[in-house]
Ligand SMILES: Cc1cc2nc3c(=O)[nH]c(=O)nc-3n(C[C@H](O)[C@H](O)[C@H](O)COP(=O)(O)OP(=O)(O)OC[C@H]3O[C@@H](n4cnc5c(N)ncnc54)[C@H](O)[C@@H]3O)c2cc1C
C-alpha cells in the first residue's frame with residue numbers, strides 16, 4: 001500500500017499568448033484560464049497508477065489562492081482520494097516558501113499518523129519555472145530525491161524511477177520514503193470519467209493557512225521578450241502555392 | 257571568485273557549459289577581473305585537452321572532484337562536491353548550465369546553503385544589487401530577479417550566450433579534490449544507464465527534413481498527408497506539444513523546449529502556431545516553410561517562407577506536385 005502525495009500548482013494556461021498583470025508581478029490568466037502543467041499531469045497519472053497497483057491512495061496538495069480548489073477538483077476526478085489547499089497569495093511566494101509549506105503539511109500529517117511514502121512533483125512549474133521546489137522539499141524532509149524522471153514503480157518498499165540522461169536512459173533505485181520530480185513523456189495522463197467527477201465532488205478539500213511568513217520570490221518584475229523582426233516571403237495561398245513550394249524544395253535540394 | 261560547474265560529454269565540455277563560461281567571463285569582467293574556477297565531477301579521459309579547452313574559455317583553475325562517490329551520477333553528491341569547493345575557494349557566485357543536471361545540482365546546493373537560486377538566467381544587470389534576467393513560462397516571458405545573498409546561485413539558459421574561446425590562453429591549472437560525501441547523498445544515485453539506441457527521437461533529431469504538424473491537424477487521423485510528405489522528402493514527422501498532450505502522436509515526436517531540438521535543412525510546420533516553447537526546438541532549422549490558415553500566427557511571421565491555407569488542402573497539393581515532377585521518396 002503506497003500513499004502518494006502529488007503537489008500541483010494552479011498556473012495560467014500559457015499555450016497561447018502570454019499576458020502579464022499590470023503590476024508586472026505575475027502572468028495574467030484572466031483571459032486564458034488556468035490549468036496545471038503537463039509535468040504535473042504526468043505525476044498525477046503515475047501516482048494514480050502506483051496507488052492502484054499497491055492498494056494505496058493519492059492525496060493532492062497545492063499552495064495557492066482559494067480558486068486553486070478548481071484544479072484540485074479537476075485532478076481529484078482522475079482517481080485521487082484527498083486534497084489539501086494551503087491558502088496563499090501566489091505573488092508573495094518563492095520556491096523556498098512553497099517547499100517549506102509542503103514540508104510542514106507532510107510533517108503534521110505524519111505526526112497524525114499518515115505517512116506519504118512517495119511525494120511527486122513536476123520537474124518545473126509552467127509559469128515560474130524555478131526548477132527547485134521538489135529538491136528543496138526533499139532537503140527539508142531529509143528524504144532522497146530523484147529529479148526529472150518520467151516513470152516510477154514501487155515494489156517492496158523500493159522506488160524504481162527512470163528518466164533521460166545525457167548518456168541514455170538512467171535508472172534510479174532507492175528505498176521509500178522518497179521524493180521524485182516528474183518530466184512529461186513517460187505516461188499518458190487519463191481523462192476524467194463521469195464517476196470520477198461525481199466522486200471528486202464529494203471530497204472535502206482540507207484548507208489550511210500558511211505556517212510562516214513567506215520570504216518571497218525576489219522578483220523585481222516580469223517582462224515580455226521583444227518580437228523578432230519578420231522577413232517572411234509568402235509563397236502563395238491555398239493549393240495554388242504547390243508549384244512555388246515544389247520549386248523551393250528543388251532549390252533547397254531536398255527532393256533528391 | 258566565480259565557480260562554474262562544467263558538464264562534459266565524451267571528454268569535452270558540453271556546449272551549454274561553454275556558454276555558461278562566456279556568461280561568467282562577462283560577469284568577471286564587470287566585477288573588475290574576478291577569477292573563474294571550473295568544477296568538473298567524475299571521470300575525465302584527457303586532462304590536458306580539458307585544461308586547454310577550459311583555459312581558452314576563461315577558467316584559471318579546474319577543481320576536479322574524484323572518488324567512488326562520483327563514479328555514477330547522484331545530484332546530491334555533486335552538490336556536496338560543489339559546496340566543498342565553494343567553501344575552500346570562497347566563491348561568491350556559483351553557476352552552471354541551465355541543463356537538467358545543472359539546474360538539479362544548483363537546486364541541491366541552494367537548498368543546502370539556504371539561499372535563492374535563479375534558473376535559466378540570460379543576462380545580469382549591475383552587481384549591487386545583483387539582478388539577473390531569467391526565462392520563465394518556458395521562455396515566453398522574462399523575470400528580473402534579485403540575488404542579493406552570497407553565494408549568488410543561478411544557472412544559464414542555453415543559447416543565450418555565444419561561445420568565444422580566447423586564442424593563446426594558458427591552460428587551466430588542475431586541482432584534484434576528494435570531497436567528503438555523506439551516505440545519504442548517495443541514496444538517489446543512477447544504478448544503470450541504458451544505451452542511446454532506445455532513443456526513439458534520434459531519427460527526428462538527425463533528419464534533414466522535418467514535416468511538422470500541430471493542432472491544425474485536427475485529430476489523430478489528420479497526419480496522413482504530413483507523414484506522406486515527410487516520407488517523400490526522406491524526412492521525419494515532428495509535432496507540437498498540443499498534439500502529444502492530446503495523445504494524437506507519441507511524445508518522442510515532440511519538437512520544442514520539452515521535446516527534441518531539431519536543426520534540419522528544411523522544417524515545414526503545418527498548423528503549428530509557433531509558440532515560443534515550440535520555437536525553442538526548431539529555431540536552428542536552416543529554412544522554415546510554414547503552412548497555416550492564419551497569416552498572423554507567430555510561426556508564419558518568423559518563418560523564411562509561408563503558405564496561407566488549410567493544411568489538409570495544401571499538403572496533398574504539394575505531394576501531388578512533387579509526384580508529378582517524379583519525386584518518389
Ligand atoms: C513550460 C512549457 C513548455 C512547453 N514545451 C513545448 C514544447 O516542447 N513543444 C511545443 O510544441 N509546445 C510546448 N509548449 C506549449 C506551447 O506553449 C503551445 O501550447 C503549443 O506549441 C501550441 O501547439 P500548436 O501550435 O499545435 O497549437 P495552437 O497554438 O492551438 O495552434 C494551432 C495553429 O494551427 C492553425 N490551424 C488551425 N487549423 C488549421 C488548418 N486546417 N490548416 C493550417 N493551419 C491550421 C491555427 O491558425 C494555429 O496557428 C510548452 C509550454 C510550456 C508552458
Ligand SMILES: Nc1ncnc2c1ncn2[C@@H]1O[C@H](COP(=O)(O)O)[C@@H](O)[C@H]1O
Nearest residue numbers: 007008063121122124125130131132133
Ligand atoms: N504553489 C505550489 N503548490 C504546490 N506545488 C507546487 C507549487 N509550486 C511548485 N509546486 C510543485 O513544484 C514543481 C516545481 O516547481 P518550481 O520549482 O517552482 O519550478 C511543480 O511542478 C509543482 O509540482
